[in-house]
Amino acid sequence: MKEYNVAVVGATGEVGKTMREILEERDFPVKNIKLLASERSAGTEVEFKGEKVIVEKLDKNSFKGVDIALFSAGGAVSKEFAPIAADSGCVVIDNSSAFRMEDDIPLVVPEVNPHRVADYKNRYIISNPNCSTIQMVVPLKPIHDKAKIKRIVVSTYQAVSGSGYKAIKELADQCIAIFNQKEIVKKVYPHQIAFNCLPHIDVFLENGYTKEEMKMVNETKKIMEDDSIQVTATTVRVPVFYGHSESVNIETEKKLTAEEVKDLMSTAEGVVLVDKPEDNIYPLAIDAAGKDPVYVGRIREDFSIPNGINMWIVADNVRKGAALNAVQIAEVLIKEYL
Numbered sequence: 001m002k003e004y005n006v007a008v009v010g011a012t013g014e015v016g017k018t019m020r021e022i023l024e025e026r027d028f029p030v031k032n033i034k035l036l037a038s039e040r041s042a043g044t045e046v047e048f049k050g051e052k053v054i055v056e057k058l059d060k061n062s063f064k065g066v067d068i069a070l071f072s073a074g075g076a077v078s079k080e081f082a083p084i085a086a087d088s089g090c091v092v093i094d095n096s097s098a099f100r101m102e103d104d105i106p107l108v109v110p111e112v113n114p115h116r117v118a119d120y121k122n123r124y125i126i127s128n129p130n131c132s133t134i135q136m137v138v139p140l141k142p143i144h145d146k147a148k149i150k151r152i153v154v155s156t157y158q159a160v161s162g163s164g165y166k167a168i169k170e171l172a173d174q175c176i177a178i179f180n181q182k183e184i185v186k187k188v189y190p191h192q193i194a195f196n197c198l199p200h201i202d203v204f205l206e207n208g209y210t211k212e213e214m215k216m217v218n219e220t221k222k223i224m225e226d227d228s229i230q231v232t233a234t235t236v237r238v239p240v241f242y243g244h245s246e247s248v249n250i251e252t253e254k255k256l257t258a259e260e261v262k263d264l265m266s267t268a269e270g271v272v273l274v275d276k277p278e279d280n281i282y283p284l285a286i287d288a289a290g291k292d293p294v295y296v297g298r299i300r301e302d303f304s305i306p307n308g309i310n311m312w313i314v315a316d317n318v319r320k321g322a323a324l325n326a327v328q329i330a331e332v333l334i335k336e337y338l
């Protein structure tokens, strides 16, 4: 079997660390792994497949001989270094929002639009979508194929791990401070996140929405390859460590009963149906954490409109929302094209 030289950019971050683990778990055919990070983390020793690897400082010569580079070091690093990596013939799978909406850059969720990986040839960059969008489109795609989704109304309940390790620590530290009747410290979020909900993820835009909300609107249309789907979103940060939850309301052209949607979900790729409310069984962030599937439950008809469905969608934001989806894209790439 062919093996590939793989680089992970942002290798010591929450997503980068998970990318390393998922490459190991899925036995991705890695010939040589190169772990890249900022000066601050360079020199750190980590284990990969039982061997010690030293994290190197990212620079413009880092990509010589690399076949695939998984980037997760933020938009600024991607903007600067993804084109450099691509120029040296390496295919970049970029987890940032830097290139997602560019027309000639594919935006891929392997369960939904794997054929788009072919467009890596345009610029040697493939974008990994936003975490909240990925977990929403995986279960919605089979519904769209069957009944055509006209409109989506989504509210998210997003874990702090989306903002990285410093936010995980901020939530933990605030909880400890509160239990000890001490002052809380706020650095990552503008307000207390412990025991609170913040209707604010990423920056506010002119139209009153946040950038995270508009990512859900625009990326959904691009991944589903249908600009006619109307999407509106409210994205909320909640005091959860791992796992985003979403309340999703859809309106379809053709009528689907709740039973029909449950049937679709029970065979949908990458989806696990968890829906026995009579036994208090429904998807939970704490159960999704550390797991690969997108969990769906609370499926019921929206009686306020003729063709409406409500559902609750939960997935590990760092895995399916980021690292796992990126590695799955790499798997399609090597299977079909490299």
Ligand code: L14
Residues within 6 Å of the ligand: 095, 096, 097, 129, 130, 131, 158, 159, 161, 162, 163, 201, 202, 212, 215
């Ligand atoms: O990938 O939760 O566009 O703060 C940026 C915001 C990922 C989540 C992206 C967060 C997101 C992140």
